[in-house]
Amino acid sequence: MVDKSIENFECGHRACGGCGAATAVRMILKGAGEDVIVVSPTGCLEVFTTPYPETAWKVPWIHSLFENAAAVASGIEASLKRQGRSEKVLVIGGDGATVDIGMLCLSGAFERNHDITYICYDNEAYMNTGIQRSGATPFDASTSTSPAGSCSMGNKHAKKDVPAILAAHGSPYVATASLSYPTDLMKKVETAVNTPGATYIQVHAPCCTGWGFEGDQTVAVGKLAIETGLWVNYEMINGVVKKAKKVKRKPVEEYLSVQKRFRHLFKPKRNEEEIAKIQAIADANAAKFGIDI
Amino acid sequence: MKEILEGSHAVAEAVRLCRPQVVSAYPITPQTHIVEALASMVADCKLDAEYICVESEFSALSACIGASTAGSRTYSATTAQGLALMFEVCFNAAGMRLPIVMTIANRAMSAPLSIWNDQQDSISLRDSGWIQLYAEDNQEALDLHLLAYRVCEDHDILLPAFVCFDGFILSHTYEPVDMPAQEEVDAYLPAFNPYQRLDAKDPISFGMYATPDYYMEFRYENQRAMLRAKEAIVKYGTLFKEQFGRDYSGLIEGYELEDAEIALVAMGSICGTVKDAIDEMRKDGIKVGLLKIRCFRPFPDEEIAAALAHVKTVAILDKNVSLGSKGAVGLEIKDVLYGSSIAVYDYILGLGGRDIRKKDIRAITKLAEQGSGDMFYGLREELL
Amino acid sequence: MPLNVGCTARPGRGRDNKTGSWRVFYPIFTEETCSGCEICILLCPEGCIEKQGEKKYVPDLDYCKGCGLCAEECPGDAITMEKEEK
Numbered sequence: 001m002v003d004k005s006i007e008n009f010e011c012g013h014r015a016c017g018g019c020g021a022a023t024a025v026r027m028i029l030k031g032a033g034e035d036v037i038v039v040s041p042t043g044c045l046e047v048f049t050t051p052y053p054e055t056a057w058k059v060p061w062i063h064s065l066f067e068n069a070a071a072v073a074s075g076i077e078a079s080l081k082r083q084g085r086s087e088k089v090l091v092i093g094g095d096g097a098t099v100d101i102g103m104l105c106l107s108g109a110f111e112r113n114h115d116i117t118y119i120c121y122d123n124e125a126y127m128n129t130g131i132q133r134s135g136a137t138p139f140d141a142s143t144s145t146s147p148a149g150s151c152s153m154g155n156k157h158a159k160k161d162v163p164a165i166l167a168a169h170g171s172p173y174v175a176t177a178s179l180s181y182p183t184d185l186m187k188k189v190e191t192a193v194n195t196p197g198a199t200y201i202q203v204h205a206p207c208c209t210g211w212g213f214e215g216d217q218t219v220a221v222g223k224l225a226i227e228t229g230l231w232v233n234y235e236m237i238n239g240v241v242k243k244a245k246k247v248k249r250k251p252v253e254e255y256l257s258v259q260k261r262f263r264h265l266f267k268p269k270r271n272e273e274e275i276a277k278i279q280a281i282a283d284a285n286a287a288k289f290g291i292d293i
Numbered sequence: 294m295k296e297i298l299e300g301s302h303a304v305a306e307a308v309r310l311c312r313p314q315v316v317s318a319y320p321i322t323p324q325t326h327i328v329e330a331l332a333s334m335v336a337d338c339k340l341d342a343e344y345i346c347v348e349s350e351f352s353a354l355s356a357c358i359g360a361s362t363a364g365s366r367t368y369s370a371t372t373a374q375g376l377a378l379m380f381e382v383c384f385n386a387a388g389m390r391l392p393i394v395m396t397i398a399n400r401a402m403s404a405p406l407s408i409w410n411d412q413q414d415s416i417s418l419r420d421s422g423w424i425q426l427y428a429e430d431n432q433e434a435l436d437l438h439l440l441a442y443r444v445c446e447d448h449d450i451l452l453p454a455f456v457c458f459d460g461f462i463l464s465h466t467y468e469p470v471d472m473p474a475q476e477e478v479d480a481y482l483p484a485f486n487p488y489q490r491l492d493a494k495d496p497i498s499f500g501m502y503a504t505p506d507y508y509m510e511f512r513y514e515n516q517r518a519m520l521r522a523k524e525a526i527v528k529y530g531t532l533f534k535e536q537f538g539r540d541y542s543g544l545i546e547g548y549e550l551e552d553a554e555i556a557l558v559a560m561g562s563i564c565g566t567v568k569d570a571i572d573e574m575r576k577d578g579i580k581v582g583l584l585k586i587r588c589f590r591p592f593p594d595e596e597i598a599a600a601l602a603h604v605k606t607v608a609i610l611d612k613n614v615s616l617g618s619k620g621a622v623g624l625e626i627k628d629v630l631y632g633s634s635i636a637v638y639d640y641i642l643g644l645g646g647r648d649i650r651k652k653d654i655r656a657i658t659k660l661a662e663q664g665s666g667d668m669f670y671g672l673r674e675e676l677l
Numbered sequence: 678m679p680l681n682v683g684c685t686a687r688p689g690r691g692r693d694n695k696t697g698s699w700r701v702f703y704p705i706f707t708e709e710t711c712s713g714c715e716i717c718i719l720l721c722p723e724g725c726i727e728k729q730g731e732k733k734y735v736p737d738l739d740y741c742k743g744c745g746l747c748a749e750e751c752p753g754d755a756i757t758m759e760k761e762e763k
Contacts, residue, residue: 004719010691011725011740017699018744022722037363037491049691050501052684056691060491062362063500065385068355071347075315075359075367076491078343082314082365087493105355108348182719216745216758219720390683451682489685501684511684 002186006030013056014048018215020205020222021045021121024179025092028119028203029059031189036088037061037076041069041097044128045121060087067101069093070109070118077114088193089116095136095202096126099160106162110169110198117192117199120162123207131210135160138230139281140274141261143210148264153274158281166200167239173197174236178204180222181245184233191235204231212260224255229282232289244289252279294472300431300463303470304370304396304456305330307435309340310478311394311442314365314485317345317356322408323460324370324398331368350375354382354395361391362499364490366442369393372460373400373414380418386453387422387515389500390488392445393453394438395423398460399561399612401645409646410460412561412612416589416621422515424454424522425590427560431468433587434458436533439473439482440541443529448488450525452518459562461646473537481536519591526588544593546585547600549575553582555658556601558626559610560586563649567610570654581658586622594629601629606636608661610654612643619667638666647671692740696723700743702758708732710755717747717756 008029015022021044029036038061040046046063049056064072069091077089098106098120109116125143126132133146137155142148146155163174173195177185185203192199206221208214213221225231227250234244253275256262265271265278286292298306305327308316316335318328334340343360347353353369360367371379376397386393397415401407415425426441428434434456441454458464473481489497503511523544530541548568550556557567564585574581584600584607586593601607607630611620618624623639630637638661643649649671657670706717711732718726718734722744725737736747748756 004715007724009724010688011723011737012691012694012696013723014694014696015722016744017722017742018746019722023720023746026722026724027719035493037493039359047502050498050686052501052503052507053681053686054690054694055498055501055686055688057498058496058688060493060496061498062359062491063498063502064355064358064389065381068351068358068382071352071355072359072362074345074347074352075317075356075361076363077359078315078345078356079360079363079365079367082343083363087491104348105352108352111348112345179720214745215742216749218722218744218746219750388684488682495687497685497687499683499685501686503684507680507684510680514680514682 002031002190003033004030006034008058010056010058012054014051015044016209016215018208018218020123020179020207020218023218024121024185024203024205027179027182027185028092028189031186032088032090032193035086036090039069039073039076039089039091041093041102042066043094043097045092045094047128066097068105069097070102070105073116074109074112074114077116090193091116091118093120094127095120095122095124096134099135099162107169110166110171113170113197115196119189120202121205122202123205123210125210127207127210140265140278142264143261154264163200163202163236167236171198171200172238173199175201176231176233177201178222178226178231178233180219180226181233188235212263213258217258221258224250224258228252228255229286229291230255232285232291234289241289244291246291246293248293249286252282294474295469296472297467297469298431299326299465299467300434300458301326301465302330303431303435304438304458305334306472307438308368309334310473310475311438311482312366313342313368315343315345315360315367317347317353317369319347319350319353319371319375321350321372321375323400323464324372324396326464327370327396350378351382354379354386357393358382358386358389358391361393362491364487366485367393368395370396370398372398373402376414376418377402383418383421383423388511390451390518391453392451394441394445395453395455396438397455397457398464399457400460407645410462411644411646412457415455415457416613419590419621422452422519423590424452426454426456426588427586428456428458428463429562429564429585431463431466432470432539434463435470435472436539436541439478440526440529440533443482444522444525446485447525450518450522451488452522457561462562477536481533523591523593544588545596545600546587548583548585550582550584550600552580553604554580555606555608555661556582556584556604557608557610557654557658558584558586558622560589560622561612563610563612563643566649566651567654570651573651574655574658579658592625597626598629601635604635606661607638608657608666609639610657611639611641614641614644636664640666640668640670642670695739696742697739700741700761702743702745702760703738703741704736704748704756705759706734707755710753712753714752716750716752720746720750722746
């Protein structure tokens with residue numbers, strides 16, 4: 001049972017007003033329980049929570065480097081095992097640190113099946129350094145290193161499918177979640193933390209500053225991502241997809257048109273070809289996960 | 294107990310006696326025999342530790358950071374390319390004040406690729422905040438691990454340490470060593486008592502970021518801890534002597550130095566060759582002595598200045614080169630002797646495993662006497 | 678005050694930073710239309726909404742950044758955002 005009264009994240013942190021990551025992390029900590037040690041890589045979360053001597057963390061927490069959170073977590077888990085301690089080891093890190101520079105350590109930790117839970121808050125770019133493209137940036141999104149311009153439509157590459165990669169490593173529990181569905185997110189965190197072995201959750205965390213929408217729309221934008229099929233909430237138990245969230249699908253442009261990072265698809269004029277490509281991605285997701293009601 | 298052991302196995306046994314709780318291992322020549330020996334010990338229940346086969350050296354030291362902050366004594370070993378891959382992790386561990394001990398089986402840096410010995414690897418990390426100890430022989434190599442843990446885990450120190458021993462020359466050479474018993478080591482090195490740790494009962498945030506208002510003072514604190522480490526090494530080195538009979542209270546050691554007119558300065562296994570060469574040269578009436586540096590970081594500046602004050606000429610044997618400048622040890626010795634009238638010469642030698650023989654030491658001594666110095670020694674002219 | 682070894686800190690000082698000063702808008706909670714669902718508490722990125730009684734939810738204005746998520750997501754439209762008087 002998730003204890004929603006747990007509050008292990010302090011006020012006074014320096015996240016943007018309406019920050020999806022902050023919202024998600026509060027929910028994650030409720031799902032994880034009190035007996036937890038958190039590891040964070042460098043990124044928005046680490047920076048807005050720990051400018052010395054102020055810390056927003058009321059649980060034990062460590063930041064080492066940008067790419068080694070999973071390796072640090074492996075070392076902590078080994079040490080706790082040796083000491084016979086019960087704390088759960090939880091990594092909470094951004095997509096840049098996870099899907100790109102952190103892949104080496106992530107793969108190693110999952111291949112060795114350390115008893116850790118790795119949660120990636122996915123705001124789909126290197127937000128802390130000013131909105132640069134990461135392996136999790138969706139197709140055609142404009143970022144500062146994949147900007148839309150007169151001869152570019154933004155990010156040329158598909159989103160890296162890290163849940164599938166980690167399921168292929170033999171992870172017993174891999175899931176995707178969204179801050180827009182908090183009960184589902186907290187339940188998945190609770191499941192992941194209590195499943196022995198290396199477990200993974202990728203949490204969609206819309207970023208008002210980076211995606212270009214008002215801070216009060218964070219939850220609404222997250223809902224649209226799911227309702228258009230561009231983000232699918234699902235669980236994989238021992239590599240098999242179970243329980244993908246079903247939706248009555250909306251056309252992708254309802255999601256794209258409310259974010260500045262996709263504005264180039266609509267202004268100065270609608271780019272039907274590119275919108276169709278993105279619709280195809282959503283359609284493929286729908287077919288793959290069977291989300292259409 | 295006296296045994297004849299390969300250097301790596303002597304080190305592995307010393308590490309076993311130190312009772313690490315978490316060992317992270319990644320293979321790289323010439324340290325691999327250490328981690329293999331430790332794996333065997335774990336497999337045979339002779340070492341009660343978590344042994345993590347990590348996916349790279351970068352992860353090896355990162356796992357040590359995790360284990361150390363969670364409250365375990367931890368260990369890893371590496372060399373050259375592996376150490377270079379750990380570059381940022383080394384700075385991170387020292388900045389976080391974690392008492393990690395890591396063996397460096399000194400090896401040359403690629404490119405060109407070389408698995409043979411020189412000291413470029415650990416010397417290139419001299420700015421990182423790690424204590425650096427250099428072993429002359431396998432006995433020192435094993436003893437220095439006990440000393441390192443004792444010094445590092447002192448709550449006034451809390452710094453990580455490299456124990457350096459020359460790859461192949463020591464790591465793969467069989468020498469007689471006196472291996473202490475477990476009870477003796479337990480009496481010298483108590484159980485790990487972390488200064489602070491990750492603990493749900495007393496939560497702390499580790500690895501916060503420091504703005505310009507704080508960063509300098511943190512670095513200064515690291516510097517102060519390094520300087521306190523000098524006294525700690527003397528203190529625990531003296532304790533080592535009382536316990537085991539071998540004296541590690543000196544950051545440096547002199548051999549035939551008291552009345553020397555020429556001093557050779559060196560670190561590591563080369564000191565053994567130098568001592569033999571000195572014995573020969575002394576028979577020929579040359580008043581030459583050795584200043585052996587055992588502790589390179591913190592740099593024993595005052596001790597070196599005092600030990601060399603009376604000599605006329607100093608010849609530094611550098612198994613490394615700061616390309617575009619000179620040998621690292623040479624530059625630091627020159628800094629110490631600045632203002633004196635001592636003639637100081639730096640000789641780059643032995644890079645990439647180039648053999649150094651007694652006659653090379655004699656030749657260098659002669660070059661220094663003749664005032665010919667600051668050079669690469671022993672180059673094959675026909676290749677140039 | 679001397680530095681903590683290794684750049685560490687225990688919890689507590691985070692609250693020294695009163696982010697309420699960032700605010701342009703602030704939330705007003707209406708008890709009458711509140712259903713007590715507590716979605717506002719769950720969604721607030723600051724975690725600064727406190728339950729002070731039956732259907733009485735109060736934002737801590739020392740920390741509220743005025744993002745408006747609570748107002749936007751309240752199912753009962755029990756929260757409105759007002760501009761701060763400067």
